[in-house]
Each structure stands twice: as C-alpha cells, then as structure tokens.
Amino acid sequence: MSSRKLHLALHPYGVGGPGQHGLWKDPRVAKNSSIDINYYIRQAKAAEHALFDALFIVDSQFINATYPAHYLNRLEPLTLLSAVATHTRHLGLVGTASSTYNSPFNLARRFASLDHISGGRAGWNVVTSFDTGTAKNFGLDEHLDYATRYGRALEFVEVARGLWDSYEDDAFPADAERGIFLDPDRLHELRHEGEHFTVAGPLNISRSPQGQPVIFQAGVSEEGRDLAARVAEGIYAPGGSLEQAQEYYADIKRRTAAHGRDPDHIKIFIHGGPVVAATDEAARRREREIHEEDNDLGRNLALLGRSFGAYDFSRHDLDAPFPDVAHLAEKGGRTAAAKIVERAAAERLTLRQVAETVGAFRRSPFVGSPDTVTDAIERWFHAGAFDGINLAFRTDEELELFVEGVVPRLQKRGLFRTAYEADTLRGHLGLPVPVNRHTRERQAAGR
Amino acid sequence: MSSRKLHLALHPYGVGGPGQHGLWKDPRVAKNSSIDINYYIRQAKAAEHALFDALFIVDSQFINATYPAHYLNRLEPLTLLSAVATHTRHLGLVGTASSTYNSPFNLARRFASLDHISGGRAGWNVVTSFDTGTAKNFGLDEHLDYATRYGRALEFVEVARGLWDSYEDDAFPADAERGIFLDPDRLHELRHEGEHFTVAGPLNISRSPQGQPVIFQAGVSEEGRDLAARVAEGIYAPGGSLEQAQEYYADIKRRTAAHGRDPDHIKIFIHGGPVVAATDEAARRREREIHEEDNDLGRNLALLGRSFGAYDFSRHDLDAPFPDVAHLAEKGGRTAAAKIVERAAAERLTLRQVAETVGAFRRSPFVGSPDTVTDAIERWFHAGAFDGINLAFRTDEELELFVEGVVPRLQKRGLFRTAYEADTLRGHLGLPVPVNRHTRERQAAGR
Known part of the structure; x- marks a missing residue:
C-alpha cells in the first residue's frame, strides 16, 4: 500500500464535453442539463457520495453559432458552484475563470465569498482565454497575445492572493464591550502597482476558511507550465499516452521544485472519460459506438x-x-x-x-471491465502519470458503473479514501493552509 | 379595497445597515451573520413564508478601516443569492452590482445564470458606486465623474438587455434526429459600439425564464431619477417625510410616462425599518433605545x-x-x-x-403597535408615497413581530397578497415579460 493517495474529481459534461460534442443527441441526456442547476446538484451529490475530491466546472466567454452544444448555453461557474455548495458538505468546488477578462478585486472577492459559503471548498481554475473572439465581448479590438496573457495571469494570481490576505485571521474581535468590531492593526491594504494591475485593497470580506482558495491551472505550453509551477496547487493536465503523461508529470514536479516549492503541493489531474462495462469487450464496443456517434x-x-x-x-x-x-x-x-x-x-x-x-474523440486510457479499469488506473498512478483523474461521464448510468464498480476496487487496493478525512478542498488534496503573509511577517519580527 | 397591491421586500441587515451601524453590538445579532450563508437562507425562508416579493442585497466595492461593521466583511451579492435560490421557490432575489466597476458581458451572464438557477427570480439593483476610493481597487487613478457614471450606467443596462436577447426563446430545438441543437437563425450577435462599451456578443447562455432579469435602481439626483425613469422597473427610493416620498413618487411616475413607458411598470420601494411592539409606547421606547445605542x-x-x-x-x-x-x-x-x-x-x-x-438613525415612519404600523403603511400607500417597502429588521424577533402582527392586518385590508400568484419576480411585481427584440422585429416584418 502506498501512502500516496489517488484524487478523483468529477467534470460534469452536461450536454457535452471535450471529444463528446455529440453527447446531447444521446436520448438519456436531458437537453437542458447544462443550464439545469438540479442536474449539477445531483452530480455533486453523487460525487460526494463516492467520496470524490471535487466538482470541476470548465468555462469560456465566447461562442459562435458553429460551436458544440455545451459551449452555447451554460451556467456561469461561480453562480453554479455557489448553488451547489449548500447541497454538499465535503466536495471541493472548482470553477474556471479567466484572468484575461476579469478584474482581480471582483474575482478574488467572488472566490472568497464561495469559500465562505462552502466552508472552505473553493478552487479557482485560472485560464487565460483561448478564443481570440473573446476580446470583442470586452471592448478590445485584439485578444491579448500569449505572453501578455500569461504575464497577466501570474500577476492576477499574486494580486488575488494579496487581497485574500487583507485581513489576518483574528481581525474581527467583534467585542461589543470595548466597541471594537475590527482590529485595524489586522487589516492591510495591498497597494499593488504592477505591470498589468494597480489595486489598492483591502478586500471587503474576511479571510476565508481555506486561507486562500486553491489555485488550479491547465498549463500545456512553456508559458503555461511555468505559470503552473509558480502558482498552481492543482493542474488539469493534457493527458495523452502514458509516456506523455509521465513526461508532463515529471516536468511539472521538477519545475515546481525549481521554484522552491514542495512538488507534493501541486496535484496533477488528467482528464479521464472512462468507459466501464461488465466486460472488456462490451466496453470496447461502447467506445466504438461513442466514436461513431460523435464524428x-x-x-x-x-x-x-x-x-x-x-x-x-x-x-x-x-x-x-x-x-x-x-x-x-x-x-x-x-x-x-x-x-x-x-x-x-x-x-x-x-x-x-x-x-x-x-x-476527434479522445481515446480514454480507462476502457474495460471494472477490474481492467482499476488495473489501468493503478498502473498509471504508480508509473507517475498523475495524482488524480478528472472524471467525466456521458450519462448517469456510466457514473454509477464507475462508482459502484471501480471505486470499491480502488479502495480495496488502498489507493482511494474510504471516508472523508477533511472538510475542505485543501484538506482532501493534502495542501497546507497558507499562513497570512502579514501574520507571518509580524511573527517573524516578534511583534 | 384597492386593486393596487402593496409589495414587500426584505433587506437583511446582517451586522448592520443604514442608520443601524452599531447593530453588531446587539447580543441577539450573530457577529458573523454578514458572511454566514445560513443566516441569509433563514432570512429568505422567513420572507418567503411571509409571501414577500423579494430579498434585497446591498453592496459596495470599497472599504476603509473606519467604515461600519457591515461594510467590512460581507458576501458578494450574486454568490450569496445563488446559494439562497435553491432553498426558496417564489422569493425574488435582487442583488446590487456596480455598472462602473463591472463589464457588461460578465455581469449580464451572471444575472442570466441566476435567473436560470432561480427559475425566473433574479433582479439587478444597478448602482454607479458612491465611494470614490473604489477606483483604486480597479486600476483607475480617479473615480469616474457623476455624469460619466450615469451615462455609462444607462449604456450598460442597454448592453445587458441586448445580450439577454442574444437567443430567441425557441433558439434550441435540440432535435437529435435532424442533428440541430441550436437554430442559428435564432441566435443574434449584438455588435454594440457605444460611447462606453464595445460588445460583440452573443451571450453564451439562453434567454432566462424572465426574459430579462428585473432592473432596480436607486436614483436620487437629477441624473439618477432620469436613469430610473428610462430603464428601471423597481426603485429603492430615499423615503424621508410623507411629503418627500410623495414628491419623489409623483416625479418618477411622471418622468417614466414622459419616456413613453407605463408608469405602473416601475415599482417604487421606500426603505422601512419598522419598530413594532405590543403597544405604541413600547415601540417608541425601543426606538429611543436604538437611537442611543447607535450614536x-x-x-x-x-x-x-x-x-x-x-x-x-x-x-x-x-x-x-x-x-x-x-x-x-x-x-x-x-x-x-x-x-x-x-x-x-x-x-x-x-x-x-x-x-x-x-x-444619525433614520426615523422610520412605521413605529408602534401592529395596528398603528398597519394604519401608517395603509395611509402612506394610499397617499401615493410608495408601491412597496424594503423592510429591514434589527433582529429575528422584530422580523417575526412584523410578519405575525402586521402582515395579517395588511392582508385583511386587501393590501397584501394571501398567497403567491406567480413564481417569478416579474410576476409578483406585475411586470410584463419583455418580448425578445429579434422575435418582435421578425414578427413585425411578418417573417
């Protein structure tokens, strides 16, 4: 038994997902699922019942009429996750938001708000926005170029983390006798002046249960990998073949260490759209069907x-x-x-x-009977291909097959938890709660 | 019995509110209530139990350490309301958001998302941001001047409404046999190019249950009143004396008609922090206590x-x-x-x-026994001082006294509903669902 534990997240497809663009045609898929909050609440409850680490919501801020179904009509991630939060108690809630088309004050505040509402389960998947047309929805003639977007993303995360440290943990004595609600010595302006942002602060919400929401990223390019290694605590990795996944994994862990960070404090998830069936043959048949349907x-x-x-x-x-x-x-x-x-x-x-x-359909490495899929997950996990899998299922039945067939086998092999040991996303992922920078400075100075 | 009906909204104070800045010291007020989602869910359920029209959440995006308690630490309104939405079924959900420090694409999308999540209960209280320091949280050296902020607010609402009309109601046939998820003829780019904004569109979320979320405003100045009369469907009015409220009410209705709008399609709420007690004398005593505590x-x-x-x-x-x-x-x-x-x-x-x-404590016109308060509300309502009251209570007990003492009396006099007759905020307020502009044009052209 390894002490290293597997992490599982659920990426609800709604009416579609990467390589599953024709999913909406499946008669078992409700046509409005991407805008139905009850669909997401059900998915989240199923994920929590299965002891998953998190729900993972992707996003973009641009469409045109030719785009696949799930791009055209979907709920905004933080509104979605906030509604899900009060129907779950343990599940992490990771929402995608662009550092290119948001302002740090507003976004930092919304994630802090979600972290309070969920009792410490918020995660932010930082993207820089891929569709160049997004610019025209935000008054810009041109999409920011790649390097500028990544420079902005790095500074954005630094500003957000600075704003999340506006208040020290003991900033609010709320002492009616002395008439002191806020201790002003525990409130800190940020006064950030950088290349991309000027933000005075402080934020108008207290430090949230996780100290700072968990930062996810999906860096593939040189710039993306560098950003991830500097600031990310979770990654939605590209996957691919076993060798590609291993190369990526080793590279990110090495880069993270090179930045002076503990490589165990960045958890790498690959996308997995498992196809589980009673037998290997049935699963392979189903995979072929999906491929044909989706072309x-x-x-x-x-x-x-x-x-x-x-x-x-x-x-x-x-x-x-x-x-x-x-x-x-x-x-x-x-x-x-x-x-x-x-x-x-x-x-x-x-x-x-x-x-x-x-x-094309992205071929999943996890196709087969529950035993075959469990074997493959175990092999890839021990081969250093990932710390976790971001699981996506075409239908509720497929989610159930995985939860009832594969999860117990992973548990029996000591790979996956048999009960939640924490109440926060940081807790599930084994990530430390960052000490407020001002508290740390004060303590270092012996004040 | 009048056919004109009174509307009631609840403005939850949390640890404070206008003229109630010392409220946090009250031993009955939980010190974390402004960031406790369960507090807001309880308030919303109580408001829905009492058949109120809406929950109303105020906001700002700037603080400094000297500000009152409820400014310092509070949940972001849309995250808050989205969490409340799935715990209520009828109650309108009105959130404050600044047109000065947001972008139309993101904000329109978040309100559309809330409207979907709540099944048609979203309202947006448009503010232009009062605190000049807000600018420094958003990279601006100077707060936009008054006239610019109001010009921007008007254009912002127009852009948001344009984005909300991106899809006609029948845009998604989701016809698997024909392979048509979206009917591209029912999708419309906005291509807005104005003084303050350039926004291409379309939005990436379908038209929401209310067609467009309800627009609230709080115009007091000349510019504010003009903006309200042009675009608002609800107003959070300044109140004051009966004569002041009547002047404001008549002025707004007149201006609204002058813009070619039905004056009945703008509902004017005044702020009411009623003080209800068993007797008039007890209520007046309580009012004096509050005044002293709050100074x-x-x-x-x-x-x-x-x-x-x-x-x-x-x-x-x-x-x-x-x-x-x-x-x-x-x-x-x-x-x-x-x-x-x-x-x-x-x-x-x-x-x-x-x-x-x-x-100073804002003196409420509604102080006394349940009979006295009911009489005052009826008198002001019939005198043309308001269409509704935005009610705020210092404690749960005071909310209960109003709900159990005053609401049944208002119902008996035929002023207030005895059951919800609609499921949407537009329905409660008697506001029409706007027909999609493209559908209207198409129909007018006989297409």
Whole structure:
C-alpha cells in the first residue's frame, strides 16, 4: 500500500464535453442539463457520495453559432458552484475563470465569498482565454497575445492572493464591550502597482476558511507550465499516452521544485472519460459506438477554427492540402494553432485529415471491465502519470458503473479514501493552509 | 379595497445597515451573520413564508478601516443569492452590482445564470458606486465623474438587455434526429459600439425564464431619477417625510410616462425599518433605545467622510464651523456631498452637528403597535408615497413581530397578497415579460 493517495474529481459534461460534442443527441441526456442547476446538484451529490475530491466546472466567454452544444448555453461557474455548495458538505468546488477578462478585486472577492459559503471548498481554475473572439465581448479590438496573457495571469494570481490576505485571521474581535468590531492593526491594504494591475485593497470580506482558495491551472505550453509551477496547487493536465503523461508529470514536479516549492503541493489531474462495462469487450464496443456517434465533420471544422480566431474552414476544399492559415495562428508561444500548422506541413495532411484529428474523440486510457479499469488506473498512478483523474461521464448510468464498480476496487487496493478525512478542498488534496503573509511577517519580527 | 397591491421586500441587515451601524453590538445579532450563508437562507425562508416579493442585497466595492461593521466583511451579492435560490421557490432575489466597476458581458451572464438557477427570480439593483476610493481597487487613478457614471450606467443596462436577447426563446430545438441543437437563425450577435462599451456578443447562455432579469435602481439626483425613469422597473427610493416620498413618487411616475413607458411598470420601494411592539409606547421606547445605542461620533465622522472621498474629518475641531471641504465633493450633479456643504453653510453648522445628521438613525415612519404600523403603511400607500417597502429588521424577533402582527392586518385590508400568484419576480411585481427584440422585429416584418 502506498501512502500516496489517488484524487478523483468529477467534470460534469452536461450536454457535452471535450471529444463528446455529440453527447446531447444521446436520448438519456436531458437537453437542458447544462443550464439545469438540479442536474449539477445531483452530480455533486453523487460525487460526494463516492467520496470524490471535487466538482470541476470548465468555462469560456465566447461562442459562435458553429460551436458544440455545451459551449452555447451554460451556467456561469461561480453562480453554479455557489448553488451547489449548500447541497454538499465535503466536495471541493472548482470553477474556471479567466484572468484575461476579469478584474482581480471582483474575482478574488467572488472566490472568497464561495469559500465562505462552502466552508472552505473553493478552487479557482485560472485560464487565460483561448478564443481570440473573446476580446470583442470586452471592448478590445485584439485578444491579448500569449505572453501578455500569461504575464497577466501570474500577476492576477499574486494580486488575488494579496487581497485574500487583507485581513489576518483574528481581525474581527467583534467585542461589543470595548466597541471594537475590527482590529485595524489586522487589516492591510495591498497597494499593488504592477505591470498589468494597480489595486489598492483591502478586500471587503474576511479571510476565508481555506486561507486562500486553491489555485488550479491547465498549463500545456512553456508559458503555461511555468505559470503552473509558480502558482498552481492543482493542474488539469493534457493527458495523452502514458509516456506523455509521465513526461508532463515529471516536468511539472521538477519545475515546481525549481521554484522552491514542495512538488507534493501541486496535484496533477488528467482528464479521464472512462468507459466501464461488465466486460472488456462490451466496453470496447461502447467506445466504438461513442466514436461513431460523435464524428461530425461540420463540428470538427468549427472546433479547428477555434484555434484560428473562429476562422471558417468550411470555405476550403476538404481534400486539398491544409490551407495556408499560419498567419491566423496566435503569436508568441507554441500554441495549439502553431502545432496544428507544423504537423499538417510535416505530415502533408489534407484539411479533412486535420479536422478529424482535432475534433476527434479522445481515446480514454480507462476502457474495460471494472477490474481492467482499476488495473489501468493503478498502473498509471504508480508509473507517475498523475495524482488524480478528472472524471467525466456521458450519462448517469456510466457514473454509477464507475462508482459502484471501480471505486470499491480502488479502495480495496488502498489507493482511494474510504471516508472523508477533511472538510475542505485543501484538506482532501493534502495542501497546507497558507499562513497570512502579514501574520507571518509580524511573527517573524516578534511583534 | 384597492386593486393596487402593496409589495414587500426584505433587506437583511446582517451586522448592520443604514442608520443601524452599531447593530453588531446587539447580543441577539450573530457577529458573523454578514458572511454566514445560513443566516441569509433563514432570512429568505422567513420572507418567503411571509409571501414577500423579494430579498434585497446591498453592496459596495470599497472599504476603509473606519467604515461600519457591515461594510467590512460581507458576501458578494450574486454568490450569496445563488446559494439562497435553491432553498426558496417564489422569493425574488435582487442583488446590487456596480455598472462602473463591472463589464457588461460578465455581469449580464451572471444575472442570466441566476435567473436560470432561480427559475425566473433574479433582479439587478444597478448602482454607479458612491465611494470614490473604489477606483483604486480597479486600476483607475480617479473615480469616474457623476455624469460619466450615469451615462455609462444607462449604456450598460442597454448592453445587458441586448445580450439577454442574444437567443430567441425557441433558439434550441435540440432535435437529435435532424442533428440541430441550436437554430442559428435564432441566435443574434449584438455588435454594440457605444460611447462606453464595445460588445460583440452573443451571450453564451439562453434567454432566462424572465426574459430579462428585473432592473432596480436607486436614483436620487437629477441624473439618477432620469436613469430610473428610462430603464428601471423597481426603485429603492430615499423615503424621508410623507411629503418627500410623495414628491419623489409623483416625479418618477411622471418622468417614466414622459419616456413613453407605463408608469405602473416601475415599482417604487421606500426603505422601512419598522419598530413594532405590543403597544405604541413600547415601540417608541425601543426606538429611543436604538437611537442611543447607535450614536457613535467616530463612526458618524467616517460616514461623513465617505461623501468626500473617505476624507478624515477627525483631524478637525468638532465644535468649529464645518470645514471648507467643498473641493473634495464630487463634481457634476447635486451629490450628497454638495448638499451637505450647502446645508452646513446655510445653517452655519459645526462639524459635530453635521456628523450627527449624516450618521444619525433614520426615523422610520412605521413605529408602534401592529395596528398603528398597519394604519401608517395603509395611509402612506394610499397617499401615493410608495408601491412597496424594503423592510429591514434589527433582529429575528422584530422580523417575526412584523410578519405575525402586521402582515395579517395588511392582508385583511386587501393590501397584501394571501398567497403567491406567480413564481417569478416579474410576476409578483406585475411586470410584463419583455418580448425578445429579434422575435418582435421578425414578427413585425411578418417573417
């Protein structure tokens, strides 16, 4: 038995998800699930019943009509998670929010609020916004370039953490006899003046139960990995093959240590859309069905266009070589678009071939009977491919199959908890509660 | 019996409220109530049990250490209301948010999300932010001036309403057989380009149950009244004497009609902090106690300072004439600060006298036994002073006294509902559901 424990999060698909863009057509999926709070409350309760670490909500702030179903119509993550919070008691609540199209004061405050409401279960998945069209929803002519977005993200997290430390833990004696609600010596202005932000502070909400909500990130590029290693406490990693996952895992842990941080204080989750069935054969059959159901050329072209500023590829000949769109790829950093252009040139792919790769079903490493899936998870976990899995299921039945078939086997092997040992997301993930910077300074100075 | 019905909202004080800044010292008030979601859920359930129209949450985005208790530490309104939404079924949920320190895309989306989560009960109280220090929390050196803030507020509401109309009501056939989740002809970009905002749209959430969340405003100045008459469907009015309330009420209804709107489609609420007791004498005694408990010179000076950019008045002689701070009063519009300066000069007031007026307990018109309070409400209501009251109570016991003593009397007189007749905030307030602008245009063109 290993002392290292597996972490499990649930990524509710609603009417779709990555590589599951045709999910809404499944007769078992309610067509309004992405805007139905009761769907999310049920998913959260199921996840909590299964002792999962967290619910994980993805997001974006731009759509166009060609985008897949789950982009078009979905609840805003923090409103969603706040409603879920009071129907759960242990489950972590991780919401995605952009550091490019928010202001630090408002966002820090909303996450602190969620952390209070949930009793210490809030996590923020920091994204820099991928769709270049987002800029036009926020009054900017041009999307910020890659390097600027990542510089801004780093500073944004630093400002948010500074604001979360506005009040020391004992700032509110609320002593009616002495007439002292706030001890002003325990309140600290931030007075941040940086490259991207000027924020005076203080925040108008007390330090939350976790001290600071947990920071998640999804860094893939050089800049993204660096940001994650500097500030993230959880990562939604790209996954891929076992070797790719191991390379990523080792790289992030090494970078984190190089920044003077404990590599155990960054938990790496890969995306897992397991396909569990009674037998391996039934699971593989189901996987093929999903692949066929989900294949849609028009939608794949739209997804491909996302990487090139919502470019309309349908105007090009599908069977001609991939068109010359390198100038539409975002500059700075090895972006998704740059990689697509490189690969299309190197492998002389047609537009159709590229579209199929980009939009395609992501093959899950976890396909088979409960025993087979448990074996695969254990093997990958011990091989250093991840600390946790961000699980997504197409239907409630598939979630149930995993919870009833795989979770008990993981528990029997000592990989997964058999009861919650903590009430906060930090507690589940084994992350320390950060000491308020002003308290630390004061104590270091012997005051 | 009048066909015009009274509306009642609950403004939960938490640890304080306007003219109730010392409330936190009351032994019956939990010191953490302003950040305790269970406090708000209990208040909301009590309000719903009493058939109130809405819960009303105030807000600001700036504090300094001298501010009253309830400013220092409070939940963000939309996170709060979203958590409350799933614990109530009828109660309207009105949250305050600034049009000066938010972006239309994000805020429109959050209110649409709340409207979906609550099944059509969201309201937005539009404020332009009063504290000049707020600017420094958002990277601005200077707070926007009064006229600019009101111009921006008007355009902000127009943009939000445009975004809320991104999708027509039938935009999502979700027809699996034909493979059509979204009907692209029912999706509309906004392409707004105005003086303050450029927003392309569309929003990424379907039209919400109310069509558009209800817009509240709190216009007092010339600009504020004009904004309210143009766009508001509810107002949190200043109150004051019966004559002042009547003047305000008649003025707003007249201005609303002058803008071509039905004056019945703007509901005017005054602030009411009733003091109900078994007898008139007991209620008056309680009122005097509250006044004495709440009088605090230091806090009154801080509140006065709020109108002058958080200016520190404690450096001046209390009994000398009111200092020359006119240059600190915000320019443009007859602001609170300008009025204070005018009055201090006209009446030759000392600093102490001004501070006492500004910070003082606001005398409620509704003090007495249940019969006396019911009589006063009926008289003011029929005299055209308001359509509704935004009720605030210092303690749960005082809320209960009102609900058990006054509400049944209002019902007996035919002034207040005896059961909910609707499930949405628009329904309670008798406001129409706006037809989507694109549907209207299409229908007008016979398409």
